[in-house]
Amino acid sequence: MPARNRSLWPYLLIAPTVAGGAFLLLYPLLKAAVISFQHFRMGELIRGGAVFAGLENYTELLTGAEFWQVLLRTVVWTAINVVLIVVLGTGIALMLPRLRRGLRLALMSALALAWATPIIAATTVFQWLFQSELGVVNWVLVTLGLDQFQGYTWFADGTATFAVLVILVVWQSVPFAALTLYAGLTTIPVELFESARIDGGTGWQVFWKVTFPMLRQLFALIAALEVIWVAKCFPQIWVLSQGGPDGATTTLPVYAFKVARVLHRYDLGSAVAMLTVLILAVALISNLRRMVRS
Amino acid sequence: MRNRILALAAVFALAACGAAEEPGQQQAAGPVKLTVWIMDGSVTQELLKKFETEYEAAHQGVDLDIQIQAWDGIGERVTAALASTDAPDVIEVGNTQVAQYSASGGVSDLSAKVADLKGEDWLPGLAQPGKIDGKQYGIPWYAANRVVVYNKDLFKAAGITEPPKTRDEWIEVTEKLNKGGNQGIYLTGQTWYALAGFVWDEGGDLAVQEGGKWKGALDTPQALAGMDYYQRLQALGKGPKDADEANPPQHEVFAQGKVGQIIAVPGIAARVLEVDDKLKDKMGFFPIPGKTADKPGTVFTGGSDLIIPVASQRQEQAYEVVKALAGEQFQTELAKAMSFVPNRTSLAGVLAGDEGTAAMAVGAANGRATPNTPNWAAVEATSVIKQYMTAVLTGGDPAAEGKKVSESITTTLNSGS
Amino acid sequence: MLNAAAVAVLVTTIFPVYWMFLTAFKPTRDIQSDTPTFWPAHPTLDHFVTAINAPGFWTYWRNSLLVTVGAVLIALVVAMLAAFAVTRMSWRGKGAFVVAVFAAQMAPWEALLVPVFIIARDTQLLDSLAMLTGVYFMITLPFTIVTLRGFLAAIPVELEEAAQVDGCSRLTAFRRVVFPLLAPGLMATSLFGFITAWNEFAFVNVLIIKDQDRRTLPVWLSSFRDVFGTDWGATMAAASLFALPALLLFLFLQRRVGTGMTAGAVKG
Numbered sequence: 001m002p003a004r005n006r007s008l009w010p011y012l013l014i015a016p017t018v019a020g021g022a023f024l025l026l027y028p029l030l031k032a033a034v035i036s037f038q039h040f041r042m043g044e045l046i047r048g049g050a051v052f053a054g055l056e057n058y059t060e061l062l063t064g065a066e067f068w069q070v071l072l073r074t075v076v077w078t079a080i081n082v083v084l085i086v087v088l089g090t091g092i093a094l095m096l097p098r099l100r101r102g103l104r105l106a107l108m109s110a111l112a113l114a115w116a117t118p119i120i121a122a123t124t125v126f127q128w129l130f131q132s133e134l135g136v137v138n139w140v141l142v143t144l145g146l147d148q149f150q151g152y153t154w155f156a157d158g159t160a161t162f163a164v165l166v167i168l169v170v171w172q173s174v175p176f177a178a179l180t181l182y183a184g185l186t187t188i189p190v191e192l193f194e195s196a197r198i199d200g201g202t203g204w205q206v207f208w209k210v211t212f213p214m215l216r217q218l219f220a221l222i223a224a225l226e227v228i229w230v231a232k233c234f235p236q237i238w239v240l241s242q243g244g245p246d247g248a249t250t251t252l253p254v255y256a257f258k259v260a261r262v263l264h265r266y267d268l269g270s271a272v273a274m275l276t277v278l279i280l281a282v283a284l285i286s287n288l289r290r291m292v293r294s
Numbered sequence: 295m296r297n298r299i300l301a302l303a304a305v306f307a308l309a310a311c312g313a314a315e316e317p318g319q320q321q322a323a324g325p326v327k328l329t330v331w332i333m334d335g336s337v338t339q340e341l342l343k344k345f346e347t348e349y350e351a352a353h354q355g356v357d358l359d360i361q362i363q364a365w366d367g368i369g370e371r372v373t374a375a376l377a378s379t380d381a382p383d384v385i386e387v388g389n390t391q392v393a394q395y396s397a398s399g400g401v402s403d404l405s406a407k408v409a410d411l412k413g414e415d416w417l418p419g420l421a422q423p424g425k426i427d428g429k430q431y432g433i434p435w436y437a438a439n440r441v442v443v444y445n446k447d448l449f450k451a452a453g454i455t456e457p458p459k460t461r462d463e464w465i466e467v468t469e470k471l472n473k474g475g476n477q478g479i480y481l482t483g484q485t486w487y488a489l490a491g492f493v494w495d496e497g498g499d500l501a502v503q504e505g506g507k508w509k510g511a512l513d514t515p516q517a518l519a520g521m522d523y524y525q526r527l528q529a530l531g532k533g534p535k536d537a538d539e540a541n542p543p544q545h546e547v548f549a550q551g552k553v554g555q556i557i558a559v560p561g562i563a564a565r566v567l568e569v570d571d572k573l574k575d576k577m578g579f580f581p582i583p584g585k586t587a588d589k590p591g592t593v594f595t596g597g598s599d600l601i602i603p604v605a606s607q608r609q610e611q612a613y614e615v616v617k618a619l620a621g622e623q624f625q626t627e628l629a630k631a632m633s634f635v636p637n638r639t640s641l642a643g644v645l646a647g648d649e650g651t652a653a654m655a656v657g658a659a660n661g662r663a664t665p666n667t668p669n670w671a672a673v674e675a676t677s678v679i680k681q682y683m684t685a686v687l688t689g690g691d692p693a694a695e696g697k698k699v700s701e702s703i704t705t706t707l708n709s710g711s
Numbered sequence: 712m713l714n715a716a717a718v719a720v721l722v723t724t725i726f727p728v729y730w731m732f733l734t735a736f737k738p739t740r741d742i743q744s745d746t747p748t749f750w751p752a753h754p755t756l757d758h759f760v761t762a763i764n765a766p767g768f769w770t771y772w773r774n775s776l777l778v779t780v781g782a783v784l785i786a787l788v789v790a791m792l793a794a795f796a797v798t799r800m801s802w803r804g805k806g807a808f809v810v811a812v813f814a815a816q817m818a819p820w821e822a823l824l825v826p827v828f829i830i831a832r833d834t835q836l837l838d839s840l841a842m843l844t845g846v847y848f849m850i851t852l853p854f855t856i857v858t859l860r861g862f863l864a865a866i867p868v869e870l871e872e873a874a875q876v877d878g879c880s881r882l883t884a885f886r887r888v889v890f891p892l893l894a895p896g897l898m899a900t901s902l903f904g905f906i907t908a909w910n911e912f913a914f915v916n917v918l919i920i921k922d923q924d925r926r927t928l929p930v931w932l933s934s935f936r937d938v939f940g941t942d943w944g945a946t947m948a949a950a951s952l953f954a955l956p957a958l959l960l961f962l963f964l965q966r967r968v969g970t971g972m973t974a975g976a977v978k979g
Contacts, residue, residue, distance in 0.1 A: 007802070023845075024827075092720060116954060118953055120933070133534045156483075156684045232819070244678075264672070273822030273823075277819055285810070285814065333937075334934065364933055367912065370916055374918075377832070540939065543943075546740070
């Protein structure tokens with residue numbers, strides 16, 4: 001191909017991406033941004049004719065106590081989940097190569113199964129496992145001699161419901177982290193481990209001196225993706241608890257859903273979404289820049 | 295190069311086939327197609343089929359497309375339909391939801407048709423929520439209220455010969471049943487329709503209107519007395535305190551044969567037999583007992599209204615369908631087939647003769663609806679009442695929890711639209 | 712010790728999935744029993760019959776396949792072009808483009824439901840499978856680009872250059888040399904898109920209104936519930952069937968999954 005055209009090629013190649021993004025992502029996003037500055041509720045959605053409301057929605061959000069509580073809860077929710085996912089994922093990834101072939105394949109298949117199970121089905125099963133009277137979890141705990149779990153109501157207590165949701169989300173997310181990290185481990189040359197061990201390194205030292213530095217990029221990527229996915233996680237929470245009891249599991253996306261599609265305050269819901277994007281962007285963008293550059 | 299062209303071609307082909315399928319083209323000629331949305335479980339397939347055949351025979355050039363709607367995501371689907379440009383022509387909506395849609399401006403005003411539909415003796419629990427600012431948007435379709443369904447064998451074994459007539463008797467009877475591996479009553483912690491009945495019996499309410507403002511009322515002494523009774527009754531069985539009656543479905547639990555009573559609409563009997571037919575002819579029914587023997591308990595009137603979206607392109611033909619569905623012939627068939635209360639009190643005679651529907655009819659005389667405001671649907675959707683009940687049943691302070699839920703209801707009901 | 716831990720992880724991981732399949736085979740009266748049974752005492756196929764006989768199953772199945780495969784294929788092609796530009800060429804604005812693609816993964820799709828509905832309504836694209844395909848394409852595109860970029864970066868540029876020296880055009884070099892190496896990566900990447908689009912419910916719920924023959928399988932999955940509650944046996948049977956395509960695809964591809972991102976990231 002002629003050299004003078006070369007400079008145009010990259011732009012042609014990204015053109016479909018840019019076009020798709022412009023019409024199907026940027027345009028709706030701008031519309032949502034506009035809605036967040038309007039008085040836009042069920043009537044306006046159906047009849048049209050929304051009027052400009054200035055910063056009213058943002059003021060309502062930022063001056064109310066609920067938004068800040070929800071924000072704090074979302075940060076805690078994300079931190080707990082991501083730490084657990086990365087730690088457990090790493091543990092399983094390190095475990096996999098040390099297992100017998102049969103067991104390793106079985107474990108990897110199990111992880112795959114958990115990952116591919118539809119969210120709705122998995123959530124329903126968890127709701128069942130933790131049922132107070134007929135649930136398997138209480139039955140197992142009582143059988144193990146923990147009699148205080150006889151008929152224990154997991155979904156009556158904020159902390160218990162939160163814990164069940166963490167278990168569910170971690171269960172669904174660990175496979176991705178574990179399998180990806182395992183794949184990453186297999187790319188590290190075996191000689192590196194051997195020389196580290198000859199130098200007298202313990203398993204712990206080998207991990208921090210060899211494995212982690214080699215996979216630093218991968219850890220950063222997985223952590224960033226999990227932050228996004230966990231912070232935005234919605235259907236699991238809505239199906240299990242509707243954000244309750246007493247708001248104990250209302251994270252930002254649940255709050256946005258409640259406001260927008262239950263109370264039909266699309267305007268306020270859009271404002272919540274805009275702020276969520278802003279917060280995520282601020283939290284991640286410097287991290288992304290660094291990752292992308294290397 | 296070819297790859298790129300292929301990619302672009304794919305994108306354009308996609309856009310092109312979207313444009314080719316504009317709605318409205320098929321309406322140019324041929325029979326008029328009317329789309330009717332009916333909720334899953336409202337009407338049996340056979341009855342719908344029969345209605346469709348008869349209606350199309352009587353109305354030349356009409357093609358009825360009756361679509362059964364699943365419950366999940368129905369609120370958003372109806373909202374989207376009302377906001378679309380070519381909506382379904384008739385939609386069934388729950389009587390606690392109809393006010394919300396009517397207030398949105400997307401539903402046709404049918405006030406002029408009330409007389410034509412013989413609206414003078416419509417069930418108030420269906421007609422009132424469909425009426426906003428004096429205009430009738432929702433047309434009453436059918437109602438059902440809850441009764442007590444009991445296991446006759448367990449009653450006999452416990453030596454109970456007569457269904458209880460008062461609330462105190464009800465507790466006594468249930469205590470007798472709640473023995474030896476059997477549950478006196480399977481009442482889940484979040485059966486809030488039942489709680490509403492007890493609260494109304496005590497003279498309380500879920501929410502009250504004061505000077506144009508709504509106020510949650512679950513913290514009043516009357517409401518707390520209702521909750522206290524619920525708690526006493528709920529303790530006489532193993533209903534989960536943190537779930538509602540649909541989760542697990544209570545008919546599946548009742549079908550095991552170890553539960554003395556459940557609170558449900560009589561139509562549930564058919565479901566019980568689907569799970570296991572060992573309870574055939576062994577289910578009895580009685581109205582929910584009131585505080586005194588001379589008056590049955592107040593019950594929540596559940597049911598449906600029919601609406602015509604403003605965005606329906608065939609208002610006149612749509613009304614004809616509504617008229618047929620709300621008319622005497624179909625109402626009679628519907629009530630018989632589904633154990634429902636017909637939309638007009640003068641048609642109630644159809645309920646006699648069947649034990650379940652007869653018990654329901656006794657209770658129906660004392661039926662009430664949820665607070666008549668468009669925002670009530672949001673209170674239900676956020677499950678705050680259910681969460682309040684669970685909190686109290688698992689040891690929370692009733693007064694404090696009542697105050698909290700009332701404040702939450704107040705906020706939701708007064709949020710503007 | 713290690714084996715014990717592995718078995719513990721295995722059991723916790725598999726149990727909920729096993730419970731889903733198990734329930735699908737239990738008769739309804741056994742599902743709600745006082746003591747849980749961990750194997751099907753009276754296995755039955757009733758629930759699968761109910762699930763398959765539900766109205767619209769085959770139509771929804773076809774639509775789901777059409778929309779999902781369509782969205783995934785378009786996303787793959789579009790992403791491959793973009794990934795090629797990012798990994799093989801240097802141009803102004805590349806850094807910003809990559810950051811934008813990554814940032815696009817943060818898109819609040821839940822909140823975009825109403826704007827997307829309004830756009831579809833105003834452009835006469837309600838009740839259109841094409842619109843639905845477009846939305847799913849856009850939901851999966853950013854992740855697809857990020858992953859493909861990783862796979863592509865792992866393939867040495869020298870291979871193409873050697874082919875070009877041999878007289879191939881750049882495109883032919885790409886098709887003959889890079890594409891075969893990329894194929895596993897393409898398949899693995901498509902899995903993410905597949906699972907996402909296959910499971911999506913919120914958009915199909917409001918974008919397909921009057922023409923119900925254009926609904927997709929998630930609608931069917933959620934249809935075993937009415938006023939009396941959910942038919943759990945049928946729902947679990949439906950969920951098992953629903954999960955099957957993704958599971959099979961996954962087991963088939965499992966060894967390849969993950970390597971793309973690894974390759975890109977480790978190479979740095």
